[in-house]
Amino acid sequence: MxxxxxxxxxxxxxxxxxxxxxxxxxxxxxxxxxxxxxxxxxxxxxxxxxxxxxxxxxxxxxxxxxxxxxxxxxxxVRLDPRQMYDLYDVRRVLEAYVARLAAERAPEGAWAELVERFGRPLEKSIADGDFDTYLNALEALHARMVEHAGNSILADMLDLIGDKTQVISRRVIILPGRAEIGLKMHRQLLAALARRDPDAAEAEMREILSSARDYLEKFHNFVI
CATH class of the missing domain: 1.10.10.10 (Winged helix-like DNA-binding domain superfamily/Winged helix DNA-binding domain)
Incomplete structure (x- = not known):
């Protein structure tokens, strides 16, 4: 225990x-x-x-x-594959919009700490199989985006579906090569946020979740 x-x-x-x-x-x-x-x-x-x-x-x-x-x-509750795919589709829409708002509304320098956090030490953590550290970094980035987006309705909606997707996210992260790909994509997202580019931030977030969904479909027998 x-x-x-x-x-x-x-x-x-x-x-x-x-x-x-x-x-x-x-x-x-x-x-x-x-x-x-x-x-x-x-x-x-x-x-x-x-x-x-x-x-x-x-x-x-x-x-x-x-x-x-x-x-x-x-x-x-046992996880239903169709529901999981639907949840990722909904997240792709909602979180992409959160990324757009965060890029528009966050103050200058708001992402510096997270850019550093997603640097070489996190790369080493993934190489060492320390996926909890990576997951914690992802959760911190997500929370910061929601905070800077400043939309309480979006925050409540994401909180509601987040419980169901977190179980899956933990399993997707440990799939072969997924964490390395995810780290690269989240660095690109942070770069878009840091330069306050809402179009790029929205596109990067959509791509992150599309990629995660593709992994979910590819490895669904292992994940679900």
């Missing part, structure tokens, strides 16, 4: 963030598709009532991460 599992983090109001912890376990594949979530076991782990666990289950179900099956309980 890892540190994240042993020590439940606390929410801002002092309670255990059960939804956040379970959401993270699902996205990191610590709870793979088909896993059963038992109310009593989780209530004991987090030292809360079963009603609190059911409340977290409701939020997870609303996001499409689990389903509650009669006589079986809560189960992590």
């Amino acid at each position: 890892n540190e994240r599992t042993r020590r439940p983090r606390r929410s801002a109001i002092g309670g255990v963030d059960i939804f956040g912890i379970l959401r993270e376990r699902i996205s990191s594949h610590a709870l793979p598709p088909g896993s059963r979530l038992r109310e009593q076991d989780l209530a004991s782990e987090f030292d809360v009532s079963r009603a609190r666990i059911r409340e977290a289950f409701g939020a997870l179900e609303q996001r499409g991460l689990i389903e509650r099956i009669p006589n079986r309980g809560a189960v992590v």
